[in-house]
Amino acid sequence: MSVQTPISGLPTPSGTPGAPKLLEVRDIVTRFTTDRGSLTAVNGVSLSLERGRTLGVVGESGSGKSVLSRSIMGLLPRSNTERSGQVIFEGKEISGLNDTEYRELWGDEMAMIFQDPMTALNPVMKIGLQITESLRFHLNMSKSDAKDTAVALLKAVKIPEPEKRFSSYPHEMSGGMRQRVVIAVALACGPKLLFADEPTTALDVTVQAQILDLLAEQQRERYMGMILVTHDLGVVAGRADEIAVMYAGQIVEQAPTALLFSEMKMPYTEALMSAIPKLTDASHTRLAAIGGRPPDLVNPPKGCAFSPRCPYVQPRCHEESPTLTPSPTAPEHLFACFYPIGSPETEEVRLRIAAQRLMATAPEFVAAPANTPTPAQQSPVPAPPEQTEGM
Amino acid sequence: MAGSGTAHLRQPSETLLRIQNLVVDFPAGRGKKVSAVSNVSFDIASGETLGLVGESGCGKSTTGKAIMQLPRPTRGEVTLDGTDLCSLRGEQLRNTRPRLQMIFQDPISSLNPRRTVMQIVEEPLNIWNIGTPEERRLKVEEVLSAVGIDPEAAAERKPHEFSGGQCQRISIARAVITEPSVIICDEPVSALDVSVQAQILNLLEDMKARYGLTLVFIAHDLAVVKNVSDRVAVMYLGKMCEIGNPDALYAAPAHPYTRALLAAIPLPDPNASLDTEHHLEGDLPSPISPPSGCRFRTRCPLAQDICAQVEPQMQHVTGDQYVACHFPLQAVSEVPVALTQ
Numbered sequence A: 001m002s003v004q005t006p007i008s009g010l011p012t013p014s015g016t017p018g019a020p021k022l023l024e025v026r027d028i029v030t031r032f033t034t035d036r037g038s039l040t041a042v043n044g045v046s047l048s049l050e051r052g053r054t055l056g057v058v059g060e061s062g063s064g065k066s067v068l069s070r071s072i073m074g075l076l077p078r079s080n081t082e083r084s085g086q087v088i089f090e091g092k093e094i095s096g097l098n099d100t101e102y103r104e105l106w107g108d109e110m111a112m113i114f115q116d117p118m119t120a121l122n123p124v125m126k127i128g129l130q131i132t133e134s135l136r137f138h139l140n141m142s143k144s145d146a147k148d149t150a151v152a153l154l155k156a157v158k159i160p161e162p163e164k165r166f167s168s169y170p171h172e173m174s175g176g177m178r179q180r181v182v183i184a185v186a187l188a189c190g191p192k193l194l195f196a197d198e199p200t201t202a203l204d205v206t207v208q209a210q211i212l213d214l215l216a217e218q219q220r221e222r223y224m225g226m227i228l229v230t231h232d233l234g235v236v237a238g239r240a241d242e243i244a245v246m247y248a249g250q251i252v253e254q255a256p257t258a259l260l261f262s263e264m265k266m267p268y269t270e271a272l273m274s275a276i277p278k279l280t281d282a283s284h285t286r287l288a289a290i291g292g293r294p295p296d297l298v299n300p301p302k303g304c305a306f307s308p309r310c311p312y313v314q315p316r317c318h319e320e321s322p323t324l325t326p327s328p329t330a331p332e333h334l335f336a337c338f339y340p341i342g343s344p345e346t347e348e349v350r351l352r353i354a355a356q357r358l359m360a361t362a363p364e365f366v367a368a369p370a371n372t373p374t375p376a377q378q379s380p381v382p383a384p385p386e387q388t389e390g391m
Numbered sequence B: 001m002a003g004s005g006t007a008h009l010r011q012p013s014e015t016l017l018r019i020q021n022l023v024v025d026f027p028a029g030r031g032k033k034v035s036a037v038s039n040v041s042f043d044i045a046s047g048e049t050l051g052l053v054g055e056s057g058c059g060k061s062t063t064g065k066a067i068m069q070l071p072r073p074t075r076g077e078v079t080l081d082g083t084d085l086c087s088l089r090g091e092q093l094r095n096t097r098p099r100l101q102m103i104f105q106d107p108i109s110s111l112n113p114r115r116t117v118m119q120i121v122e123e124p125l126n127i128w129n130i131g132t133p134e135e136r137r138l139k140v141e142e143v144l145s146a147v148g149i150d151p152e153a154a155a156e157r158k159p160h161e162f163s164g165g166q167c168q169r170i171s172i173a174r175a176v177i178t179e180p181s182v183i184i185c186d187e188p189v190s191a192l193d194v195s196v197q198a199q200i201l202n203l204l205e206d207m208k209a210r211y212g213l214t215l216v217f218i219a220h221d222l223a224v225v226k227n228v229s230d231r232v233a234v235m236y237l238g239k240m241c242e243i244g245n246p247d248a249l250y251a252a253p254a255h256p257y258t259r260a261l262l263a264a265i266p267l268p269d270p271n272a273s274l275d276t277e278h279h280l281e282g283d284l285p286s287p288i289s290p291p292s293g294c295r296f297r298t299r300c301p302l303a304q305d306i307c308a309q310v311e312p313q314m315q316h317v318t319g320d321q322y323v324a325c326h327f328p329l330q331a332v333s334e335v336p337v338a339l340t341q
Ligand SMILES: Nc1ncnc2c1ncn2[C@@H]1O[C@H](COP(=O)(O)OP(=O)(O)OP(=O)(O)O)[C@@H](O)[C@H]1O
Pocket: A032, A033, A034, A039, A041, A059, A060, A061, A062, A063, A064, A065, A066, A067, A068, A077, A231, A297
């Protein structure tokens, strides 16, 4: 990957490590009023981010990732929405801002890249104009300066022939090119904080890799804080400094990336990880799907939200909700579980599951007890579809 | 100019479905044409799953639809059980339809929103006039249970009342109900998140065992494709690059494009170093004026002059692995006998 030279004419991001935290979010709760009752989409999330760092937010569809990003950016729908908690940006509380104040913040200080590049761009406006408009609004640039800067930005996001492409319409470009343009628009005014909400989910793997490379490069160069939202642990593994795993509107585990992968504590994180098909597994390896479905956020289950699907569930989990607490051995590792991976209760279950799996794949290696049939014997492979989503 | 070769095809007697020199062009106005699929050949033995991978726009869906004769390919042969579907007309072609089914990417929009689950799943039986009403009802209940949907609770409900994963189960039930020989699955899990994806992939494997299915599995996620496939065919801009069993192909790709695709996969392991060296640069060229010779040459790090002049043909690598490249990453052997030309 070639190293880009900084673009002249752009405000160079200032700020040094050690200055007040770029972003500090405390106890955000976001509820929507629906026909069925109040839906709690984000339920008490706190997090913080420094400049130059990337936080990955991971979780299943509906876990509240997008609503969390929108809650922080002030992009929630007005009606039927109730939000509480604090959002402190560079030491300043911003959750009470009005629309005009927010508009100045967007683009200038913080920017967002959405999943679908088509909805983020104006389909009837030339792409160059979409960039210069924001430059002129936020940075008061002259027409010709804005044009030069826009061309430099298109070049920075590796659009071939940027002068020519300046006058193209979004529909004349491929999905990957459009997402590059969206990134150029987001970067135009030199934001300090970038939200990328599933920036590559609509793209295929090769284009995904290009876009993630590009985001990482621009982030380094501009020293931005980045929140990278995805349902794919693979996408954040190589790209985020820290990962927060969300389930049913809450962060259930959070740790520096390497630690999260080496010392996974939360059964849900482990389940998400095991469900991914691995390149190193032989073909036709049966996947460890998570049974059931995420909870109904209007009527969440009592106790731990993951309890209806958790393989390690114990009676206590149905009664009390675990809170996010630091690990005794590593305070930067937080998790919300009474029986984390590695505790005696989970080890017992783990051994039982491992034995069942082995029975199913290679019964000759397991000495079965003489008269009690094992579960695997009762259901020989191929097993019936055991992991249904429920009805 | 020659096509991309057929050295990798097996004896017709060993295979259930055989695609030979398939060409699909679309009119692009002003006398131009989109060369969406160009001289593609592959075959599938009964009970096998063939994975079809490649970037967006490389012609995977077009190939899948051409097998279904929707629309008919511009040229080439699609032989199912000894019958060339491209030569069939009217009633004869109609009669083969229940034997070939298709499942699509977007589970919710591929189901008719105004009909009940019962009507949706039963529909193919009505169209082909299979069974009595009572037999049809029983069959719907059987396939719904098989895909993990409770027929009693679901039969009278409409698609919007179900999640994406459940809708994909319903699509699978509808596809297996005519007991087809071959199902073409076009990105069946691309719109689903990892946990639901795992459920559906396991379900497809179960359905394959239960109903003796042969699958064409289209996707751009190579890890997903490896999980379900017996053989994987890699496509680029309407051409075949490489084919082989996934264990061998992934361990030792012979085509530079296969290597680039593998390098692009995000691994769920922070210690795995990102193979950015082999990430592809640039965009797919236009299929209206594809590059001469090898279509990958404009993005290939190994391209030489010959790549612009001569189109590479399929050559044998090892086992069931074949590659179409002038400078393959693995040694190739002389093709023993050209089975069909
Ligand atoms: N405007 C709204 N009104 C009512 N409910 C909403 C609204 N927006 C989101 N929700 C609900 O809030 C929950 C969280 O949604 P969110 O979009 O944040 O999920 P997500 O984690 O981003 O999922 P995905 O991976 O599918 O994008 C969901 O149950 C969703 O249906």
